[in-house]
Amino acid sequence: MKSIIMALMGASLALFGPLASARAAAPINPQADLKAFQGYFLKRFPNVPLAAYVNGPYNFSKSEADQWKQIMEFPPYQFALDTGKSLFNAKFPNGKDYASCFPNGGIGIAQNYPMFDAKTGRVVTLGIAVNRCRVANGLKKLKLTTGPMADILAYMTSTSDGKKINVVVPNNPKALAAYQAGKEYFYSRRGQLNFSCASCHVQEAGMHLRGNVLAPALGMTASFPLYRSKWGNMGTLVRRFIGCNKKVHSAPAKPDSAAYRDLAYFLTYMDNGLPVSGPGARP
């Protein structure tokens, strides 16, 4: 862990130096990015097939994979899944329900999120869409990180199990800008430790950090929400963003901030074509 941090900090100090020069800004091309991103990992880890990336760390650590097999005999997210199903199907006080807010009654649609909303010009994650539905029906928003929201998302995601992730970046300047902002967030170093998401999840992917395997950035979004033994309960993708920001001594953004919406948009787009496999479980 220490040596990784030192090496990365050394590299980053070099980057801070005056000699480093930036490449000219390329035009925004999500499709080309996707090809390069998936190609990078497939080439680097030739033994890991594309669809297996949804299993994150389990491709890279036999002990974690063994632990996982044991865990999955009694999936720890089962309770959340059942609760989420009841919450999802319950009627609102006005007689409507979540199904009324979504295409296909909210079943089998998780693979299409985050989605760009042309009306507001913003990215909408599935969690934010659930909250919009609540507000439209006179209910309060739910916390986006854990609790009932994670349960509802667990159920909705389970109905998309195995469907290919299919995030769309339409040819709309605001959608392209949101995608690009997410990409910039992912690759920018921040926090007092001067790490980017990519420092750990691209450059150091598959390596160990404090006993954890650093999951490759490819496939990372596919198992959310997930039950994490360390949390002792369910967490959504933004909960993970918050935790990883803090790891580098950076103050997390707000769960519904543009920064996290755009980051989720970019990261999930990079997973296009991989199967949804949430809810998941992690040590």
Place this chain on the structure above:
Amino acid sequence: MRKTLIAVSAMMVLVPFLAQAGGPSKAVAAKAISNAAARIKIAEGMNDQWLATLAAFKAAKAAEAKGDFALAQSKAMTAETLANLSIQQATVQKKLWVNEVVK
């Protein structure tokens, strides 16, 4: 016993007072805090706030509330310095992030 109590309480009243006599005033501390707050806002807008910045700022506000203006000023200055560093980091990253993109 009584005497010590009186002495101790006298000190408790006097020491902060004496410390302040030569130290920064309430207004100076408040200015340092508002300077830090302005930089913190910029850092936040650049998506790069450090936890240490917020911790120092919180300590500055707490010291101010307690009337310890010297400590408030020094914590606020620390917060401002840290915020400036993160702003510098974010500014450099605006150019350099493209170097980390996978090809």
